[in-house]
Amino acid sequence: FATFFESVWQEHHRGLDEYLHDVLGLARNYIGERYRRPIVERTYNVPVDIFDRHLYDKAGVVLHMLRRELGDGPFYRAIKRYLQQHKGRNVVTLDFQRAVEDATGRNMDWFFDQWVYSPGHPEIKATYAWDDKQKVATLGVRQTQDGEGVPNVFRAAVDVAFTVGGKRQVERVKLTERDHTFTFALAERPKMVQFDAGFSLLKTLDFDKPKDMLIYQLEHDDDLAGRLDAARGLAKHTSPDSVRALKKAVQKDGFWGVQVTAARALGEMKTDGALDALLDCVKVEHPKARRGVAEALGNFKDARAARALTRLLDDAQSYYVASTAASSLGKTRQESAYGPLVKALSRESHIEVVRVGAMSGLSEFRGDSLKKARKLVTEWTEYGRPARAREAAISALAKLGHD
Numbered sequence: 001f002a003t004f005f006e007s008v009w010q011e012h013h014r015g016l017d018e019y020l021h022d023v024l025g026l027a028r029n030y031i032g033e034r035y036r037r038p039i040v041e042r043t044y045n046v047p048v049d050i051f052d053r054h055l056y057d058k059a060g061v062v063l064h065m066l067r068r069e070l071g072d073g074p075f076y077r078a079i080k081r082y083l084q085q086h087k088g089r090n091v092v093t094l095d096f097q098r099a100v101e102d103a104t105g106r107n108m109d110w111f112f113d114q115w116v117y118s119p120g121h122p123e124i125k126a127t128y129a130w131d132d133k134q135k136v137a138t139l140g141v142r143q144t145q146d147g148e149g150v151p152n153v154f155r156a157a158v159d160v161a162f163t164v165g166g167k168r169q170v171e172r173v174k175l176t177e178r179d180h181t182f183t184f185a186l187a188e189r190p191k192m193v194q195f196d197a198g199f200s201l202l203k204t205l206d207f208d209k210p211k212d213m214l215i216y217q218l219e220h221d222d223d224l225a226g227r228l229d230a231a232r233g234l235a236k237h238t239s240p241d242s243v244r245a246l247k248k249a250v251q252k253d254g255f256w257g258v259q260v261t262a263a264r265a266l267g268e269m270k271t272d273g274a275l276d277a278l279l280d281c282v283k284v285e286h287p288k289a290r291r292g293v294a295e296a297l298g299n300f301k302d303a304r305a306a307r308a309l310t311r312l313l314d315d316a317q318s319y320y321v322a323s324t325a326a327s328s329l330g331k332t333r334q335e336s337a338y339g340p341l342v343k344a345l346s347r348e349s350h351i352e353v354v355r356v357g358a359m360s361g362l363s364e365f366r367g368d369s370l371k372k373a374r375k376l377v378t379e380w381t382e383y384g385r386p387a388r389a390r391e392a393a394i395s396a397l398a399k400l401g402h403d
Helices: 002-014 016-031 054-070 072-086 093-104 109-115 211-220 224-234 240-252 256-269 272-279 287-297 303-312 319-331 335-344 350-362 367-379 387-400
Strands: 123-131 136-143 156-164 167-175 179-185 192-195 204-207
Touching: 002 016, 002 054, 016 054, 016 224, 054 072, 054 093, 054 109, 072 093, 093 109, 123 192, 136 167, 136 192, 156 179, 167 179, 192 211, 192 224, 204 224, 211 224, 211 240, 224 240, 224 256, 240 256, 240 272, 240 287, 256 272, 256 287, 272 287, 272 303, 287 303, 287 319, 303 319, 303 335, 319 335, 319 350, 335 350, 335 367, 350 367, 350 387, 367 387
Parallel strands: 123 204
Antiparallel strands: 123 136, 136 179, 156 167, 156 192
């Protein structure tokens, strides 16, 4: 609940996009965990074993899904009832489920069984086809997840969004089987199609869409989740029009999270055109977006990238931009990077982030600068140096000692 309500606070304080971006981040954190277990788990070696990304991040997303399933009014009435019934007492998960059912009149066994008492999440492979003669869009949805205890089928209701004739058309579909084929009669070929519009379902999604749809979606979709999906999808297309679309998103999108994702997509391309685009974006206004550009530039072992990162290393507005620039500067493997990184070690910053970034950058050195980088980093492991900088130096030394 604390994790979930941090996201709710973002919605209250900064708007819906910040809320969705926060929830999507929780989903990515959980999916990145190397194992799968139920949220409610009674088998563990020591109590701390269950205080993981499942208990916090996944459970936060499950509360988000419950909110979407019930609607805001019933959801908050259920929470109020839960608090009133159990104030000052110990509770178990079933107490919360019963409060939800009492407040809404709905049986929620199916929801808690698959999301709380079972491991895993749906792993979805989606396909799209358009029949121009029949004016019918076909969406195939297959759940491919497996594993011990993982449900063969996750039940869910999700929105499928199309843009037809310049207007957004949303259709709700229900997932009840392993394989579904949904058909939609539309007036004309849609400019865009999005599965799970607005993000109501914790999942992994493999959905290859035509490039023109991705470009249109990145520029025109009002839904943050859709623009993020489009930016990631375009990373697989290295054509000039894809690069232009991503560059425009980095420079013009109204939300920093999309700017960062578009910059990362350009970084994944690793082409000369993508590097040119990123170099044109280094002065983007939002500091989190500049940080995304700095991160992406670290994918290029190129002198031009190193020069741009050296300038970003002096960012006076954000310590975190400077920190990421330092880390990426080392990844360019340019000998010219050594001096600016040494200089960065003299910079005071919030929780030592600039020095931590500089240590990360120095840890990437090979060749002629390896020995002097190792000597310098070793000096920063000594007692009396700032604690966070020492920790970063120890990690860097492990990489520099590869031989």
